[in-house]
Amino acid sequence: MDVQPEMKTKNPWHRPWIICISVFFVAGIIAMVVVAVVQNKPLHQKYKYGIVLDAGSSHTSLYIYQWPAEKENNTGMVQQKLACNVKGKGISSYSPEPKKAGESLKECMDKARDTIPNHRHHETPVYLGATAGMRLLKMENDTASEKVLESVEQFLQTYPFSYQGARIITGQEEGAFGWITVNYLNDYLRKASGTLGALDLGGASTQITFVSGQNLESPDNSIDFRLYGNDYQLYTHSFLCYGKDQVLKLSLANEIQSTNQQLTDNITLQDPCFHKGYKATKTFEDVFNSPCVRGLRLTQNKFVHVGLGDGEACHAAVRKVFNDSRCTHSTCSFNGVFQPPVEGKFGAFSAFYFVMNFLNLTSYPLDVAKEQLARYCATPWNTIIQNHPNVKEKYLSEYCFSGTYILTLLEDGYNFTSKNWKDIEFIKQIGDSDAGWTLGYMLNLTNMIPAEVPDTPPLPYGGYVTLMVLLSLMILVLGLLACKVFRRPTGSTQKEII
Ligand SMILES: Nc1ccn([C@@H]2O[C@H](COP(=O)(O)OP(=O)(O)OP(=O)(O)O)[C@@H](O)[C@H]2O)c(=O)n1
Numbered sequence: 001m002d003v004q005p006e007m008k009t010k011n012p013w014h015r016p017w018i019i020c021i022s023v024f025f026v027a028g029i030i031a032m033v034v035v036a037v038v039q040n041k042p043l044h045q046k047y048k049y050g051i052v053l054d055a056g057s058s059h060t061s062l063y064i065y066q067w068p069a070e071k072e073n074n075t076g077m078v079q080q081k082l083a084c085n086v087k088g089k090g091i092s093s094y095s096p097e098p099k100k101a102g103e104s105l106k107e108c109m110d111k112a113r114d115t116i117p118n119h120r121h122h123e124t125p126v127y128l129g130a131t132a133g134m135r136l137l138k139m140e141n142d143t144a145s146e147k148v149l150e151s152v153e154q155f156l157q158t159y160p161f162s163y164q165g166a167r168i169i170t171g172q173e174e175g176a177f178g179w180i181t182v183n184y185l186n187d188y189l190r191k192a193s194g195t196l197g198a199l200d201l202g203g204a205s206t207q208i209t210f211v212s213g214q215n216l217e218s219p220d221n222s223i224d225f226r227l228y229g230n231d232y233q234l235y236t237h238s239f240l241c242y243g244k245d246q247v248l249k250l251s252l253a254n255e256i257q258s259t260n261q262q263l264t265d266n267i268t269l270q271d272p273c274f275h276k277g278y279k280a281t282k283t284f285e286d287v288f289n290s291p292c293v294r295g296l297r298l299t300q301n302k303f304v305h306v307g308l309g310d311g312e313a314c315h316a317a318v319r320k321v322f323n324d325s326r327c328t329h330s331t332c333s334f335n336g337v338f339q340p341p342v343e344g345k346f347g348a349f350s351a352f353y354f355v356m357n358f359l360n361l362t363s364y365p366l367d368v369a370k371e372q373l374a375r376y377c378a379t380p381w382n383t384i385i386q387n388h389p390n391v392k393e394k395y396l397s398e399y400c401f402s403g404t405y406i407l408t409l410l411e412d413g414y415n416f417t418s419k420n421w422k423d424i425e426f427i428k429q430i431g432d433s434d435a436g437w438t439l440g441y442m443l444n445l446t447n448m449i450p451a452e453v454p455d456t457p458p459l460p461y462g463g464y465v466t467l468m469v470l471l472s473l474m475i476l477v478l479g480l481l482a483c484k485v486f487r488r489p490t491g492s493t494q495k496e497i498i
Pocket residue numbers: 055056057058059060090131132133201202203204205206243244245350351354355395
């Protein structure tokens with residue numbers, strides 16, 4: 001019968017306050033675990049947005065960028081959400097009817113309005129930057145370029161976004177922001193170890209930008225940045241008129257002028273850069289209607305453009321668009337422009353990529369690329385059309401010329417060699433974002449690339465919560481163990497009870 005008092009003393013759960021404390025302990029732990037799980041669960045992200053329109057010489061593209069709202073100042077957070085190609089030609093082509101320049105953007109702007117959540121519209125900045133096509137129009141006709149810009153300005157302001165301006169960006173900006181884009185997307189800016197040079201080829205201009213350890217002899221070619229605590233001295237140059245469409249005009253004009261034929265109707269231009277069997281009637285105006293092409297201003301007269309398909313002769317013809325004379329610096333690229341020797345790795349994008357990718361030449365050594373291109377140029381026009389039934393004939397006819405121009409520009413112009421050719425990577429996108437100047441432009445204008453490294457807590461938030469829960473669990477277990485040890489009845493007390 002004396003068993004009963006012994007049981008009562010040994011089982012602590014019969015004491016209400018112990019039950020109470022235990023319930024609170026367990027509830028506390030459950031609460032902590034729930035908080036940790038909820039906090040660490042990927043949040044339903046709230047994004048902010050920015051829109052940049054790239055008004056290029058050949059066409060306009062609209063880009064929507066997005067980034068997590070609460071991580072505005074963190075690095076590497078901005079991504080491309082949407083790219084929309086505006087139908088038709090570039091805005092500079094609307095100079096005879098400027099009103100239509102603005103309206104041409106409607107489809108893509110409507111798409112932007114539908115893509116970005118309504119409650120973000122009013123705070124979403126919209127920028128339009130125009131490049132070489134508008135630079136040329138401004139040179140030719142300042143009033144016409146103002147009217148085109150006014151037209152796009154007025155049109156963009158009819159949308160509910162935060163309009164931030166439409167302007168012609170400089171060649172230096174185009175080069176530098178392209179460099180920022182590719183280095184931001186590769187996450188090279190926070191690391192002090194190496195950056196990626198940027199090569200951009202458009203329809204009307206081309207840019208080369210890289211970090212050079214050399215003394216930059218010409219101030220026009222030098223840009224300094226301090227980004228994430230690192231200083232960069234960039235070499236950059238933009239060659240107006242050396243985009244692939246303008247160079248084609250330059251080259252045709254050279255060839256026409258060297259035929260020594262009377263420039264009347266129906267002269268024949270035998271062109272090594274077009275395929276054998278290619279024949280088209282073109283007007284002199286098509287060739288001479290640009291401020292890049294000096295000399296003749298013949299209007300309605302026509303010529304017959306006939307292909308010869310001779311890669312070597314094409315290379316010789318393309319070389320003539322570079323003027324190698326008079327370099328007043330220690331080293332030059334071409335046309336007397338200062339350029340230190342190329343250094344490090346390069347990303348080559350826009351038409352560098354479109355053309356080299358079409359020709360399947362993105363991953364060969366220079367010598368092999370030259371051989372393959374010569375073979376492509378020698379392929380008869382009929383075969384080319386049969387092999388690419390879905391490519392517009394105008395574009396198809398120009399790839400031999402464009403490929404030859406790209407190899408010539410890189411080797412003879414920028415002085416790449418077969419040794420450092422492998423340092424050029426032909427890229428379209430990095431992750432899901434297109435390589436180009438637009439992202440860098442927006443990052444700069446929204447102050448999203450700080451000069452100094454932003455202060456960050458030593459632990460990420462999720463890690464912090466997990467650590468706190470683990471520590472609490474450990475303290476709890478230790479507490480319970482301690483309770484058990486201290487409450488274990490000693491032999492003498494047991495005896496007393498018995
Ligand atoms: N898929 C594509 C897209 C474009 N192009 C050609 O590539 C050239 C350059 O295109 P792009 O880089 O878009 O030039 P723009 O930005 O319009 O010109 P710029 O930068 O000189 O203002 C143009 O001749 C265009 O016809 C191409 O061959 N294949």
